[in-house]
Amino acid sequence: MIRFVVVAMAVVTSGIAFADGPGDPTAVKSEDGKYFDKDGDPTFKVAPDGTVDWYTYSGYRRYHSDCHVCHGPDGEGSTYAPALKNSVKNMNYGDFLAVVASGRKNVGTAQDNVMPAFGDNPNVACYMDDLYIYLRARSVDAVGRVRPAKHEDKPPAAQQAEDSCMGKR
Amino acid sequence: MRKLLAATCLGAMATFAVSAANANDALDKMSQDPKGWVMPAGDYANTRYSKLNQITAANVGKLQVAWTFSTGVLRGHEGGPLIVGNMMYVHTPFPNKVYALDLNDENKIVWKYEPKQDPNVIPVMCCDTVNRGVAYGDGMIFLHQADTTLVALDAKTGKVAWQAKNGDPSKGSTGTSAPLVIKDKVLIGISGGEFGVQCHVTAYDMKTGKQAWRAFSEGPDDQIMFDPEKTMALGKPVGKDSSLKTWQGDQWKIGGGCTWGWMSYDPALNMVYYGSGNPSTWNPKQRPGDNKWSMTIFARDADTGMAKWVYQMTPHDEWDYDGVNEMILSDQQIGGAARKLLTHFDRNGLGYTLDRVSGELLVADKFDPKVNWTSGVDMDKNSPTYGRPKVLDQYSTDKQGEDHNNKGICPAALGTKDEQPAAYSPDTQLFYVPTNHVCMDYEPFKVSYTAGQPYVGATLSMYPPPGETHMGNFIAWDGKTGKIVWSNKEQFSVWSGALATAGGVVFYGTLEGYLKAVDAKTGKELYKFKTPSGIIGNVTTYENGGRQYVAVLSGVGGWAGIGLAAGLTDPTAGLGAVGGYAALSNYTALGGTLTVFALPQQ
Numbered sequence: 001m002i003r004f005v006v007v008a009m010a011v012v013t014s015g016i017a018f019a020d021g022p023g024d025p026t027a028v029k030s031e032d033g034k035y036f037d038k039d040g041d042p043t044f045k046v047a048p049d050g051t052v053d054w055y056t057y058s059g060y061r062r063y064h065s066d067c068h069v070c071h072g073p074d075g076e077g078s079t080y081a082p083a084l085k086n087s088v089k090n091m092n093y094g095d096f097l098a099v100v101a102s103g104r105k106n107v108g109t110a111q112d113n114v115m116p117a118f119g120d121n122p123n124v125a126c127y128m129d130d131l132y133i134y135l136r137a138r139s140v141d142a143v144g145r146v147r148p149a150k151h152e153d154k155p156p157a158a159q160q161a162e163d164s165c166m167g168k169r
Numbered sequence: 170m171r172k173l174l175a176a177t178c179l180g181a182m183a184t185f186a187v188s189a190a191n192a193n194d195a196l197d198k199m200s201q202d203p204k205g206w207v208m209p210a211g212d213y214a215n216t217r218y219s220k221l222n223q224i225t226a227a228n229v230g231k232l233q234v235a236w237t238f239s240t241g242v243l244r245g246h247e248g249g250p251l252i253v254g255n256m257m258y259v260h261t262p263f264p265n266k267v268y269a270l271d272l273n274d275e276n277k278i279v280w281k282y283e284p285k286q287d288p289n290v291i292p293v294m295c296c297d298t299v300n301r302g303v304a305y306g307d308g309m310i311f312l313h314q315a316d317t318t319l320v321a322l323d324a325k326t327g328k329v330a331w332q333a334k335n336g337d338p339s340k341g342s343t344g345t346s347a348p349l350v351i352k353d354k355v356l357i358g359i360s361g362g363e364f365g366v367q368c369h370v371t372a373y374d375m376k377t378g379k380q381a382w383r384a385f386s387e388g389p390d391d392q393i394m395f396d397p398e399k400t401m402a403l404g405k406p407v408g409k410d411s412s413l414k415t416w417q418g419d420q421w422k423i424g425g426g427c428t429w430g431w432m433s434y435d436p437a438l439n440m441v442y443y444g445s446g447n448p449s450t451w452n453p454k455q456r457p458g459d460n461k462w463s464m465t466i467f468a469r470d471a472d473t474g475m476a477k478w479v480y481q482m483t484p485h486d487e488w489d490y491d492g493v494n495e496m497i498l499s500d501q502q503i504g505g506a507a508r509k510l511l512t513h514f515d516r517n518g519l520g521y522t523l524d525r526v527s528g529e530l531l532v533a534d535k536f537d538p539k540v541n542w543t544s545g546v547d548m549d550k551n552s553p554t555y556g557r558p559k560v561l562d563q564y565s566t567d568k569q570g571e572d573h574n575n576k577g578i579c580p581a582a583l584g585t586k587d588e589q590p591a592a593y594s595p596d597t598q599l600f601y602v603p604t605n606h607v608c609m610d611y612e613p614f615k616v617s618y619t620a621g622q623p624y625v626g627a628t629l630s631m632y633p634p635p636g637e638t639h640m641g642n643f644i645a646w647d648g649k650t651g652k653i654v655w656s657n658k659e660q661f662s663v664w665s666g667a668l669a670t671a672g673g674v675v676f677y678g679t680l681e682g683y684l685k686a687v688d689a690k691t692g693k694e695l696y697k698f699k700t701p702s703g704i705i706g707n708v709t710t711y712e713n714g715g716r717q718y719v720a721v722l723s724g725v726g727g728w729a730g731i732g733l734a735a736g737l738t739d740p741t742a743g744l745g746a747v748g749g750y751a752a753l754s755n756y757t758a759l760g761g762t763l764t765v766f767a768l769p770q771q
Contacts, residue, residue: 007295064628072731080244080297116292121622
């Protein structure tokens, strides 16, 4: 109920319309350990034994460092910020990047929901794909509410991207 | 000329000091009249005890709702109203409204204050946009707004008398805590431990809003207002650079140690007591050293701000166990001798009793038996580790290192108790403590600092202690011996400040929204009523027209609103294990309401 109220408020007052959802999340190809759907957007991969791809696991960790203090554990929402596992159902990859980078404001009569811009925060900005992939997996319950038990090794490409993104600042 | 000026100044100061002392006496005296509730904790000692005894253990079962008031705000409502004479002052979370209600005139709104604040401060507030209340002094109401503006309002009209800016929200500073008026000054802390703020307590002149002193939690001796020879820690002078020596390089500048809890004051000693919060970041590997004086109990001279003694409870924090919880002052006998005591229930799960004159450590014991990160505090005065908690390697997130998921640490980061203040009854000589009963997995990793952005550096997941399904307890604690006297299980963390009364009744609220009354001696539940929303506010009592009232703010939120709204998971039981860990959202929804109770009229 709490979640419903917050989400409903967001829709009524946001003024930001998201036309499309993210589409079929099935991974059709992989590149250096990162998986992509048929539209070329990043997505998750969960093996039959529960092993998740590196980015889903990394997204879990980054989410619970920088996002969960407002959006609650496991993308489940809190008393004052929406459940992102639901939000990403109505946002495509581009929408997601834009909101995380620039923030958003939903100011109403009873309460003000404000998300900051994370574009300048390397702890978030360097892991946008990781966060998107994790939340996309949560949105279709491909991973559950707990820490993924097994994950693929960290790909060298992920390490290189991290070093250059975090290091240049 | 200079001499003349100095003489005039001195004369003016002397005059001022006299009137200040009078103002202080007046407030101190007002706080002793049980009909009102003139400071956030009821009295300077932070006992949250009232001498009112119309509502007793025998008749509390007949309690009824007398009146209610909607605040018009939906976020988490911490703190509680003040009652000064026939006026009640009710505060709200962001946008930080204040309502003045006339209790003699059908609780009519006499005035309302609503500041204009930049909503960009909202996401800088870790854990909801809470505010823990206003303070009263000398005909004025003092409010610490979210944007760190300290504002003085005329208590009769709500007109702004002065404003002072206490911090910079664009760098991560915010205002959540309640001020405390001492003599001619208003003291206030600051929040921002998750944003790398160098936190402080600041005293402002009550008449003008001019800064009188500011004492940081970490930094050079002049900034932290320490005298290396006279400021004591566990019976010894702290020495030069006691803080700087415990940080790597300039890390103290983004060191946290925030001061968002409660303050207490001993008028006879003229000392103010408060605690400091976690060192920033949550990744202990990134900040080697004891990180003094984060996680510390401070005793300062209320006039000058100089530190008399300090005690660091959790050196080099590895779990986010902020030390900001209230310091409750009591006078009790220990070992046959009368002692002036300070009792503190820390996030780290230990209940401390110290001599508040000297800072001597008397008791340090677990107030939840599930606390497991430490085997206890070294109480041997001759030991090199005297006063330090012994950390178990298995639960040391520093020893286990970055990118290691440390499992089963109790308590969780929200602590065995958070800001929700305990009460102390001199009748039973027991402390009544609202507690969390939650454990966690904690994984620290490397983060980089950006001004005004979260500086966290750890993931955590929380759940009830293995094998248990309740997430809170309401306990009675003997501070002299460090023992739990009785303990009531609660399904959710108890995130509401307690109230003890001379009627032998103790009150507290629950996250589902119940106001509960229990027997002070036994803990037996005597009354409960479900208010419109979950309670994270503190219970207050007052008398008006010969009738005793009990008041509490409902409005679920705060950190409890994050962790518990969706329910917790039990990683040991795998997926789908809800049941006892059911979501708080199944029990209550948002809403800011004051509910006031009284016995039925004859």
